[in-house]
Amino acid sequence: MAIFHNIKGSLISLTSAEQGAKHFGTAFTDKETNMAERNGVHINVRDLTHRYNPKSPLTFDKVNVEAEPGESIVIIGRSGCGKSTLLHIIAGLLGGYTGTNQINNKDVRAASSKWIMMFQAPHLFPWMTVEQNVGTGLRFAGWPKEKIRERVSETIKLVHMEEFAHKNTQDLSGGQQQRVALARSLVMEPEMLLLDEPFSALDAFTRASLQKDVRAISKHLGFNIVMVTHDIDEAVIMADRALIMAGSPGKMMHDLRVDLPDPRDRNDPEVQKMRAHVMQVFQEAAGSPKGSET
Numbered sequence: 699m700a701i702f703h704n705i706k707g708s709l710i711s712l713t714s715a716e717q718g719a720k721h722f723g724t725a726f727t728d729k730e731t732n733m734a735e736r737n738g739v740h741i742n743v744r745d746l747t748h749r750y751n752p753k754s755p756l757t758f759d760k761v762n763v764e765a766e767p768g769e770s771i772v773i774i775g776r777s778g779c780g781k782s783t784l785l786h787i788i789a790g791l792l793g794g795y796t797g798t799n800q801i802n803n804k805d806v807r808a809a810s811s812k813w814i815m816m817f818q819a820p821h822l823f824p825w826m827t828v829e830q831n832v833g834t835g836l837r838f839a840g841w842p843k844e845k846i847r848e849r850v851s852e853t854i855k856l857v858h859m860e861e862f863a864h865k866n867t868q869d870l871s872g873g874q875q876q877r878v879a880l881a882r883s884l885v886m887e888p889e890m891l892l893l894d895e896p897f898s899a900l901d902a903f904t905r906a907s908l909q910k911d912v913r914a915i916s917k918h919l920g921f922n923i924v925m926v927t928h929d930i931d932e933a934v935i936m937a938d939r940a941l942i943m944a945g946s947p948g949k950m951m952h953d954l955r956v957d958l959p960d961p962r963d964r965n966d967p968e969v970q971k972m973r974a975h976v977m978q979v980f981q982e983a984a985g986s987p988k989g990s991e992t
């Protein structure tokens with residue numbers, strides 16, 4: 699049995715793929731899932747308006763986003779409406795805005811090691827093994843070797859990469875590399891994971907399994923997900939709420955609750971019904987012809 703420390707320092711045990719699969723489609727039992735505490739953040743973005751420089755047009759105008767601790771929100775919108783910019787501002791990586799940008803009722807003034815961004819490219823160190831890559835943040839933080847080994851091994855199990863722990867990351871597939879990047883983020887015990895189209899370069903099968911696992915892990919450990927995507931299927935699988943942005947400058951048009959049980963299977967009629975609803979709302983907001991994708 700592996701033990702994983704959640705953010706408040708309590709222990710969560712991880713075992714049994716079969717039982718866990720019933721709930722989240724990954725390796726957590728009913729009991730273990732219930733043990734997970736809510737370790738996320740309260741996100742409060744109010745009337746956020748941004749431009750890159752005084753001469754450029756507004757990127758977006760008076761955008762509002764709110765999320766409860768542990769909630770998963772997915773922002774959908776056409777290219778250029780300001781999704782990545784918004785994500786960077788929430789993560790404390792970008793300024794130049796007016797309005798409110800708060801995490802846990804405090805203004806965001808800088809990035810935090812608890813708010814972790816994942817991108818389309820995994821950006822691993824190719825000369826290092828999976829274990830070494832995953833342990834990088836802990837080594838920088840000055841953790842003792844034994845503790846690093848323990849935590850790294852638990853985290854690698856969490857993303858189902860145990861059999862590759864000693865491999866060099868350059869010898870892994872794109873999906874496996876993205877799992878290593880995910881483990882490297884999780885090892886730092888994030889309160890919030892920010893994802894900017896992280897799976898868009900992957901094949902459909904790999905993508906689907908990562909979507910399912912990332913949602914399951916976030917619910918198990920209790921951190922927030924803030925994700926940007928063009929893909930409505932992905933939003934319906936990953937989100938507690940889908941936020942629809944449109945226009946130039948971008949505006950937040952809709953906030954839809956995706957009230958579906960876990961694990962979510964895209965062939966489930968309820969999931970398909972929700973997908974059709976989100977698609978219709980998106981098309982009306984974005985003004986795209988019926989039947990076309992984003």
Ligand SMILES: Nc1ncnc2c1ncn2[C@@H]1O[C@H](COP(=O)(O)OP(=O)(O)OP(=O)(O)O)[C@@H](O)[C@H]1O
Pocket residue numbers: 750754757775776777778779780781782783784
């Ligand atoms: N560094 C920058 N300097 C000036 N303008 C920028 C900069 N980065 C982005 N922009 C502009 O801001 C607007 C929003 O960009 P952003 O990358 O946030 O959009 P997006 O919704 O993420 O698009 P995509 O779906 O293509 O990734 C675009 O018009 C873009 O050209």
Ligand SMILES: [Mg+2]
Pocket residue numbers: 781782783894
């Ligand atoms: Mg973008």
